Amino acid sequence: xxxxxxxxxxxxxxxxxxxxxxxxxxxxxxxxxxxxxxxxxxxxxxxxxxxxxxxxxxxxxxxxxxxxxxxxxxxxxxxxxxxxxxxxxxxxxxxxxxxxxxxxxxxxxxxxxxxxxxxxxxxxxxxxxxxxxxxxxxxxxxxxxxxxxxxxxxxxxxxxxxxxxxxxxxxxxxxxxxxxxxxxxxxxxxxxxxxxxxxxxxxxxxxxxxxxxxxxxxxxxxxxxxxxxxxxxxxxxxxxxxxxxxxxxxxxxxxxxxxxxxxxxxxxxxxxxxxxxxxxxxxxxxxxxxxxxxxxxxxxxxxxxxxxxxxxxxxxxxxxxxxxxxxxxxxxxxxxxxxxxxxxxxxxxxxxxxxxxxxxxxxxx
Numbered sequence: 001x002x003x004x005x006x007x008x009x010x011x012x013x014x015x016x017x018x019x020x021x022x023x024x025x026x027x028x029x030x031x032x033x034x035x036x037x038x039x040x041x042x043x044x045x046x047x048x049x050x051x052x053x054x055x056x057x058x059x060x061x062x063x064x065x066x067x068x069x070x071x072x073x074x075x076x077x078x079x080x081x082x083x084x085x086x087x088x089x090x091x092x093x094x095x096x097x098x099x100x101x102x103x104x105x106x107x108x109x110x111x112x113x114x115x116x117x118x119x120x121x122x123x124x125x126x127x128x129x130x131x132x133x134x135x136x137x138x139x140x141x142x143x144x145x146x147x148x149x150x151x152x153x154x155x156x157x158x159x160x161x162x163x164x165x166x167x168x169x170x171x172x173x174x175x176x177x178x179x180x181x182x183x184x185x186x187x188x189x190x191x192x193x194x195x196x197x198x199x200x201x202x203x204x205x206x207x208x209x210x211x212x213x214x215x216x217x218x219x220x221x222x223x224x225x226x227x228x229x230x231x232x233x234x235x236x237x238x239x240x241x242x243x244x245x246x247x248x249x250x251x252x253x254x255x256x257x258x259x260x261x262x263x264x265x266x267x268x269x270x271x272x273x274x275x276x277x278x279x280x281x282x283x284x285x286x287x288x289x290x291x292x293x294x295x296x297x298x299x300x301x302x303x304x305x306x307x308x309x310x311x312x313x314x315x316x317x318x319x320x321x322x323x324x325x326x327x328x329x330x331x332x333x334x335x336x337x338x339x340x341x342x343x344x345x346x347x348x349x350x351x352x353x354x355x356x357x358x359x360x361x362x363x364x365x
Contacts, residue, residue, distance in 0.1 A: 002065040003098040004050060005082055009060050010091040020049045020062040023092065026085050028066060045070065061095065073106035075270045076232035083257060094257040099269055099303070107235055109304020110273040112245045114330050117273065117308055120220065120245070121156050121193060127324050128332035129357050130157035130310065131339050131350065133164065133179065140170055144178030146346070150339075151186020151194040153350025157332065158183060159197035159223055162249040166201065172210055180217045197221045197247055204233045211241050221245045224272070227252035231270055238271030247310070248272035259290055264297025267307075274308035274332065279323065282314030288326070295327055310334050317349070320356045325363045333357060 005027070011019050024047030025033065036042055044067060051063040071078045083094040110116075118124055131150050133143050143164075150158045158179075166172040176198045183196040200210045200222050207229060214222050222244050226234045228251055238246055248267040253259065259277060267275045275298050278284035280291050295309035311327060312334035323333055335353060342349035 001068040001100065002048070003068055003100045005064050005066055005094070005098070006096040007062045007064065007086070008055070008093040008095045009062050010058055011060055012058060013054070016052055016060045016062070017049075020052055020060075020064070023047070023062065023086050023089075024049050024064045027064065027081060027083075028070065030085060068100040068102065071100055071103055073102060074232055075103065075107055075235045075266075076230055078103055079231050079266070087256060090256070092256065094261065096258060096261050097265075099265070104269070104303035107269050107303060108238075108271060109268055109302075110246075110271060110307045111238070111242050111304070112273045113305035114299070114308045115305060117245060121195065123156065125329060127327075127329045127357050127360070128156045128308070129154075129350075129354050130159060130332050130334045131155055132159050132161050132334065132336035134161045134336060134340060136161065136163045136167070137169060140174040140178035143170065143175055144182035146182070147179040147196060148182035148186045149346040150350050151183045151192075152189045153186075153347045153352075154190045154192050154354040155194055155350050156192075156354075157195050157197055157221070157334075159247065159334075160199035161336070162199055162223070162225055162251050164199050166206075172198070172201075173213055176210075176214055176217055176219070180219060195219070195221045197223050199223045199225075199249070200229070200237075201225075204236060207233060207237050208240060211237060211244060215241065215244065221247060223247040223249055223276075225249040225251040226267055226270060226272070227255075231266070234272070235270045245273040246271055247274045247276060249276050250278070253277075259286060260293040260297050264294040264309075265300070268298055268300070269303060271304070272307060274310050276310040276312050276334065278313030279311030279315060281319065282312070284313050292326070295331070299330060306330070308332055312336070314338075317353050317356070320353065321360060324357065324360050329362060 028047035048065045050065045053061040055061050070081050147158050179196050198214050200207045263275050263277045280288045298309045299306040310332040315335045316338045
């Protein structure tokens with residue numbers, strides 16, 4: 001059984017067939033075909049060029065069929081076979097890929113997804129709200145106080161900044177206890193079940209220990225950065241903690257892999273229930289078309305249930321209506337720095353943000 005992978009290659013027309021064949025070999029057997037004596041390898045394993053299309057401006061879309069047998073049931077190996085050595089060519093972008101059926105079954109996709117998060121928060125229809133605990137350098141007590149302010153404003157989710165780890169000034173265990181307690185104080189004010197999302201970091205043993213600590217504190221959401229922690233580790237962690245909802249952070253996702261594939265499809269494949277990504281109009285350069293494609297991929301259901309798109313990256317409160325109309329209600333709008341600018345008025349600004357989302361009438365889906 002083979003699966004299709006599409007690359008965008010910058011090349012002249014005279015060279016593209018050789019380039020395509022070179023990638024087919026590189027991403028399968030990685031050696032001169034003349035040195036292969038086993039005919040079964042030549043027939044069943046070597047990549048096959050399935051199509052070349054000129055998409056303009058010296059750019060070609062090349063479709064290559066790779067052997068599913070090279071993947072097994074490991075998401076990390078899947079990424080390796082998709083783009084391992086070819087990622088070293090600066091003129092090639094991994095544009096899209098089919099997911100082999102055996103890997104879909106092995107990974108399973110999100111366990112909770114949009115519906116599960118709606119059930120946990122008691123939010124049946126509207127979009128979700130969220131913010132982030134920043135900056136690095138604050139103590140656990142300071143972060144816990146900030147978490148309380150966000151929760152007392154009625155936000156749905158309060159997550160760690162992805163740069164928070166197990167630093168000397170904010171040990172993971174102390175931070176999680178302090179922030180969980182802050183969220184609890186805030187929810188007593190509002191009656192709304194705000195969720196705190198700690199960021200898990202380190203090797204697989206450390207990830208498991210941190211996830212267990214979060215669960216022991218009564219938390220049911222955590223965040224991982226798949227490109228930092230590794231696809232295989234996240235795949236294992238999701239299997240170990242099926243009760244947890246996993247949010248994926250896109251750190252180190254700016255490689256030459258289409259964000260629509262990497263963040264929208266592959267992060268969901270390994271079990272992430274929500275995917276954070278930089279929305280257009282913020283600090284990053286994604287186009288509206290890419291953002292919409294990414295969100296639609298995340299909300300797909302193959303494999304598993306739909307994952308929640310979380311547009312972020314320099315979003316501002318005054319763009320709330322615009323962003324919600326663009327993405328629709330099955331979205332979480334994440335505003336961090338813009339809320340933090342309110343300083344001592346953070347709780348009030350968070351409440352205004354929550355009201356704006358709750359009161360919004362959609363002009364799109």
